[in-house]
Amino acid sequence: MAKTEKGEVPKTSFFSRYGAKPLSYFIFILWTIITVAPLFWMAYSSFKTNEELTKDIYSMPYELFHVRDGYLDVVEPQTNIVYPKGMLEKLGIVSKSGRGDTKNYTEINKKIMILESPNIGAHKRIKVHFILRDSLPADLKTSDGRVIRDIQPGEGVQVKVSDFPALIQAKINWQTIWWNYTSAWSRGELGMKFVNSIIYTLISTFLVVLLGLMLGYGTTKFKYKKVSAIIAAAIGLGYLLDVNQLLVPLFLMLTKMHLTNTHVGIILVYVAFGLPMSVMLSSTYIRGLPYSLVESAYIDGATPFKTFIAIIVPMTVPVIVTISIMTALGIWNEFLLVLVMASAEATKSLPVGIFSFSSRTGIQLGWQIAALIIATVPVLIVYFSSQKKLAEGVAGGAIKE
Structure with a gap:
């Protein structure tokens, strides 16, 4: 133990000696549980039916994982049934140009067997499976001897999932497990919104990083005091203003x-x-870099732009990663700006798309949770894959020449 100048051992309290570290560990563990528990609940709740979520929100999913053991009803084609993209066109019921009768239920029933689980959204036609009748063997029968491909809606005959061939069983089981995700993606048209969010995030982040580095390099390594002061004042004013104040x-x-x-x-x-x-x-980080590197580049005949590309950019990778992550996460999760500025579906981002989807399907909680998971997973992947660089970039401003 360290001693004072007089050779005495300094007195320390019992708490600082034995209690500080366990207390800090307890706080960190408690905070981790508080932040991770909702994500864990969202993850497993996204595989639950609406009935399971309303009955007990904390129970583990069951219905979607046990459809293989149950029966399916053969149902009539209806207007609220969403067909897989391109299915009716391939069967010639609707032409590729969109012409045709989508309500030609007789023709649809001849070619497609529509199956509904009686345990998942029964009679709502929101969870259905589509099987081409011609793809079923002619000798495939139910346990009571009925030919499956000839069963018609309204006959009151239920088909057991295990009566189908193994490949169709696997398809039905897979589609049922991921039902909430496929429903949210297709019914909410989240694909286009997902692409819009990627476009906004990538392009905006690239420009923010590039322009920020250029300004940081110019204000710290070039001796333009008046210009630097004006830029610093503008940056300070930018911190005082929020996008919500200027909508x-x-x-x-x-x-x-x-x-x-x-x-x-x-x-x-x-x-x-x-x-x-x-x-x-960027200016805080670049200010800590040795100016001798820039001078050496000038002596070797490099231009300011070449010095920026060859010297500054490689040495500022940690702060580039930090700015990129913080900017990208903010843009990916941003909601109000796009809600106000983009009323067209073609320009809505993923958060706004999820909000619109939730307002249309308020009772389908499983779909909404699945949509939130779709929006959350990219954020978690980016953060956990680059958290080391993020810490280096934040602490990098303390480096001095």
């Missing part, structure tokens, strides 16, 4: 510029409000 003037300005309901208009706003943080972090 009305932004909307009016973008409307006059015909940039509402466009990807370009939304990206410009994201870049504008992401630059203050980017410039602050």
Whole structure:
């Protein structure tokens, strides 16, 4: 134990000697449980039916994993049934140009057997399986001797899942397990919103990082005091303003510029409000880099732009990762700006798409939870795969020459 100058052992309290570390571990573990438990609940609840969620929200999923043991009803084609994309076109019921009778129930019933689980959304036609009658063997029969491909709706005959061939059993089982996800993706049209979020996130993040590094490099390694002071004042003002405070003037300005309901208009706003943080972090990090590196590059004949590309950018990878992650996560989860600026479906982001989907299907809790998982998984993957670089970038500003 360390001693003082007089050779005495300093007195320490019992808590600082034995209690500080266990207490910190307890706080961290408790905080981890508080933050991870909702994610764990969302993960397993996304595989539950609506009836299971309303009956007991904490129970483990059961119905979707045990359809193999149950029976299926042969049901009539109806208007609220959502067919797989391209199925009716391939069967010639509807042409590729969209012409044809989608309500030609007689023709649909001749070619497609529509099966519904009596235990999952019974009589609502929201969980159905589609099997082409011609794909079933002519000698395939139920346990009571009925030919399966000839069973018609309204006959009151139930087909056991185990009566089908193994490949069809696996298909029915797989589609049932992932029912909430496929329903949320197709009925909520989340694919287009997912792509829009990727476009907003990637392009905006790239511009925020590039412009932030350039401004940080210019304000710290070039001796333009007045310009640097003006930029610093503008960055400080940017920190004082929030996008929510400027929604009305932004909307009016973008409307006059015909940039509402466009990807370009939304990206410009994201870049504008992401630059203050980017410039602050990059300038702090670059200020700690040795200026001798820049001087050496100039002596070797490098231009300022080449010095920036060859020297500054490789040495600022940690802060680039930090800015990228923080900006990308903020844009990916942003909701209000796109809600106001983008009323067209073609420009809505994933959070706004999930909100619209939830408002249309308020009683289908499993679909909503699955949609939230779809939006959350990319964020978790990006964060956990680069958290080391994130910590390095945040602490990098403490480096001094």
